[in-house]
Amino acid sequence: MAFRLKLVPDHTTFDFFKHAWLTFGASVVATIASIVVALVLGLNFGIDFKGGTTIRTESTQALDVGLYRGAIAPLNLGDVSITQVFDPNFGPDQHVSMIRIQAQDGAEAITPDTIAAVEAALQGVDPAVKFISTESVGPKVSGELIWTAVWSVLAATLAIVVYVWLRFEWQYSIGALAALVHDVTLTVGLFALFQIRFDLTIIAALLTILGYSINDTVVVFDRLRENLIKYKTMPLKDVMNVSVNETLSRTVMTSGTTLIALISLLVLGGDVIRGFVFAMTWGVIVGTYSSVYVAKNIVLFIGLDRNKKPEDPSAKFFTEGAQNADN
Known part of the structure; x- marks a missing residue:
């Protein structure tokens, strides 16, 4: 039965x-x-509704989201979202991520100095990381x-x-x-x-x-x-x-x-x-x-x-x- x-x-x-x-x-x-x-x-609106900046990275090393987040945390940039991008066209040593940072003090985008600080922090934990593109979402959008x-x-x-x-x-x-x-x-x-x-x-x-x-x-x-x-x-x-x-x-x-x-x-x-x-x-x-x-x-x-x-x-x-x- x-x-x-x-x-x-x-x-x-x-x-x-x-x-x-x-x-x-x-x-x-x-x-x-x-x-x-x-x-x-x-x-508590996220970047989608508050505006901010998206940084696309690429590295030959395996992506560790926790490591990236830990490197950016001391910069006190507020809401930061890090996601790994998967694509069947990527090679075995091609690891891509999207880093989204909220708008700072109502500005249209984060300043070049802040972007440079983020890049330096990520390079500290992943020397092979490259920064492919940087885009901003303004308050109007x-x-x-x-x-x-x-x-x-x-x-x-x-x-x-x-x-x-x-x-x-x-x-x-x-x-x-x-x-x-x-x-x-x-x-x-x-x-x-x-x-x-x-x-x-x-x-x-x-x-x-x-x-x-x-x-x-x-x-x-x-x-x-x-x-x-x-x-x-x-x-x-x-x-x-x-x-x-x-x-x-x-x-x-x-x-x-x-x-x-x-x-x-x-x-x-x-x-x-x-x-x-x-x-x-x-x-x-x-x-x-x-x-x-x-x-x-x-x-x-x-x-x-x-x-x-x-x-x-x-x-x-x-x-x-x-x-x-x-x-």
Whole structure:
């Protein structure tokens, strides 16, 4: 008999509304607190959003990022990011790195003297290092990147809400929107609270969190729609409890296996991707929580028309399109 791992029994009867005032209230308080923290403390923007200078190096010796970082640290240049560049066209003795240094005192770029000091420090630990190019990101470009990042998150959120509206009903889309705002706000608030570097990789993490969160939410909503047809006289709150319990095993297994991979990357992945992985880890946790305790609570508060047979508007759209094509 094959061994089957079960983190959750096949049949559970948890009452997810038993402490709704506490769980949903905590989410509201945490969301408001995150907004306040982000406004008061601000975000610790990385070079992408603050501007700075990028130095590209090449060496015949194997690149040691920790050694490079240790050599530059005494110069007190603030936010410094060092990453190794991989390219299949590089030779076996061609080791390339990108060193990004934040703008100093609001200047467009770091001064030639500072660049010379960085080069001297790196040559001290790697005599074979060569400096291929130096580029600067000015305040105007970094400011445009901030707005581009904001609009990308808003556009993704809007697209998801429209999809849920077409796939289900407008009440579901409001619940999905509340869950997405909850997840993104709490993630941004956490980064503001601990002043973790916030750059373009974190924007990528936020967009991924949106997709992961809505995936869990749609699974619950889809089962809810099926159960509304199956249990016509059962109170809406009880139907929601049944739906979440029926999808609980899938939710726990999906989130659990994802967290195993993320925690491994968080511990072993190194400094370069730690911010991204941390955002993703936190996002999976709050995304799973919001799917169970936020989205459905909003739908329950708004209410559903039980007299109207739940249907899939997108399926109706495609069916009518096929009929029109036949005619």
